[in-house]
Each structure stands twice: as structure tokens, then as C-alpha cells.
Amino acid sequence: MFRRTFWFSTGVAAGVWATTKVNRKLKQLTPEHLAVAATNKAIETGHRLKDRAVGFALDVRDNMARREEELGEALGINADPELPAPRRLAAIENRTTPKKAKYVDTTTYPTHPYNRNEDH
Numbered sequence: 001m002f003r004r005t006f007w008f009s010t011g012v013a014a015g016v017w018a019t020t021k022v023n024r025k026l027k028q029l030t031p032e033h034l035a036v037a038a039t040n041k042a043i044e045t046g047h048r049l050k051d052r053a054v055g056f057a058l059d060v061r062d063n064m065a066r067r068e069e070e071l072g073e074a075l076g077i078n079a080d081p082e083l084p085a086p087r088r089l090a091a092i093e094n095r096t097t098p099k100k101a102k103y104v105d106t107t108t109y110p111t112h113p114y115n116r117n118e119d120h
Contacts (some may be wrong), residue, residue: 026036
């Protein structure tokens with residue numbers, strides 16, 4: 001009698017455990033949960049890529065500055081070059097009065113445009 005009761009309760013416990021596992025898995029496979037999981041993974045991947053890209057850019061910048069320093073020492077061009085004298089005329093013309101707007105003359109166009117629907 002105790003043996004049957006033991007196996008019956010073991011079967012019930014196994015059934016409850018299996019049902020709980022299946023229900024959890026089904027909840028994980030709903031479209032809403034899959035969308036949330038995909039979004040979280042995409043955000044995490046984006047953060048990792050951004051961190052790697054920033055690290056790479058900083059490494060490139062440091063190595064570029066170091067290499068420029070090495071080349072400057074090797075070629076002897078570390079001295080500051082003399083800059084040309086500043087220009088007295090502005091590179092962009094500064095007008096105090098705005099230009100007059102040009103408008104298209106509409107009289108050159110035909111007054112009765114061709115209507116494609118008239119032929120049909």
C-alpha cells in the first residue's frame with residue numbers, strides 16, 4: 001500500500017514539475033517575450049560594439065600621434081613652421097544689402113498647356 005502511494009505521489013510530482021517546465025517554456029516562446037529578448041540582445045550587442053569601436057578609435061589615435069612624432073623626429077620637421085601673414089580681405093564676400101530674388105517669367109510658358117486627357 002505504501003509502495004503504491006509512494007509511486008503515485010512521485011508520478012504526481014513529476015507531472016506537476018513537467019507541466020510547470022512546459023508552461024515556462026511556452027511563455028518564453030510567445031511573440032512578446034521573443035521580441036523583448038531580441039531587443040535586449042540587440043541593445044547589449046550594440047553597447048559591446050560601441051565600446052569596441054571607441055577603444056579601437058582611441059588606439060588608432062594614440063598610435064597615429066606616436067607615429068607622427070616618430071616621423072617628425074626622423075625627418076626633423078618638429079619645429080613649428082612659419083605661418084603666412086593673415087589676409088586683409090575676407091574669403092567670403094560680406095554684403096550688407098541682400099540680392100534681389102529672381103523670379104521665373106511665367107509669360108514664356110503657353111497659356112493653355114497640353115492636356116493629355118482631351119485626346120481620349
